Amino acid sequence: MLATELQSYLEKRAISSIADYIEQSTISSALTETVLELTQQLSQYQQLSAGRTIFDDLEAAIVYLEQLHRSQKTVDAIALNKTPTITTDEPKLKDNLSAELYKHYSADLQNLLVTDRDKEIAIRALLDDKPIQDVEEIIFASPARWTQDEARELVLIASNQLATQKSEPEQSLDEKQRKEEEFLAMAVPIAVELINWQLRESGSNSLRFKRATLEKQGRELVFTHDERGEIFRVAVNRNQSGKLEYSPIYIGSVEREDIQVWQKADHVLQQIIEEQQQELRQNKGFSL
Incomplete structure (x- = not known):
């Protein structure tokens, strides 16, 4: 008991x-x-x-x-x-899928340095609404063999850059428009003088550049690049006071190359004007 x-x-x-x-x-x-x-x-x-x-x-x-x-x-x-925390992370991409997506987003980026290329790939993937974790896996598939932390940092940089671009669309648009206006203000007067000179010299309404062509089509001037297509198309007129006026009909993407071309064209035009003035002075001298 x-x-x-x-x-x-x-x-x-x-x-x-x-x-x-x-x-x-x-x-x-x-x-x-x-x-x-x-x-x-x-x-x-x-x-x-x-x-x-x-x-x-x-x-x-x-x-x-x-x-x-x-x-x-x-x-x-x-x-x-030691109780493990419950996570809700989505399953990671399979290795072969990450490699395929990396190849897809790296199209036409082969000439960039590896860091710039992978950052651009991350931006493209984010613009495609890929989750951050998936984008990190895509960057992790890079031949650069980034560590997981480095891949995560690259994606963070790309995300911040993308957020900055989205927060300043109006400023970017204004900058693009200003650049186009400055380009046309430089190129159109030179183009008018060159095409007029061509018409006087040969009667042709087309002037060939090294990799582009300037044409007079009615009252329009068209500058076309051999590879990039039309760079600009403007309607040209002179008002009653003889002042040149123009209005853009179309303008493509303006690159540094275009500005350099018209700077050289301006130099050639000044040489032509100088030669014509010398010829006029010589003719006047003979008539005395």
């Missing part, structure tokens, strides 16, 4: 101690282990010498339970600290 009471007491003590420190879900397993241990303890106690009493065994059992309780509390604390 005393053994039964001891077991009942220890079970209650175990439940009370464990419930104070661990979750209810672990009580049954801890209790099972405790009862098994107590059963073994009681079996051993029955074999002890007659000099020990049941109360000595009870005290030893209580000490054992307290040690078990402390060790259980420590284990639970360690387990709590």
Whole structure:
């Protein structure tokens, strides 16, 4: 009877101690282990010498339970600290898909340095509404063999650059328009003088450049690049005071090459004007 009471007491003590420190879900397993241990303890106690009493065994059992309780509390604390966090990251792209996307977005970028190329690839992928994680995987497929941190940094730079571009569309548009206006203000007067000179010299309404052609089509002047197509098309007129007027009908993308071409054309035109003036002076001298 005393053994039964001891077991009942220890079970209650175990439940009370464990419930104070661990979750209810672990009580049954801890209790099972405790009862098994107590059963073994009681079996051993029955074999002890007659000099020990049941109360000595009870005290030893209580000490054992307290040690078990402390060790259980420590284990639970360690387990709590190591509990993995639940993540919601989407699955990464497969390696072959990342390589295919990298190849797709790198079209016509072969001449860029690897850093500039991969940054542009990241921008293109972001413009395609690819998730940041997918873009990082695409950049990670680069032949440059970026580390995961380097790929992430490249994507961050591209994202910031894209955000800056989107926040300043009006400024970019104004800058483009200003550049076009300055280009036409330089090119059109030179083009008019050159085509007039060509008409006087040969009667042709077309003037050939090294890699482009200037043509007079009715009241329009058209400058066409051999590879890039029309650079500009303008309607030209002179008002009653003889001042040149023009209005753009079409203007393509203006590049540094175009500006250089018309700077050279201006130099040639000045030579023509100088030669004509010298010829006029010589003719006047002969008539004296």
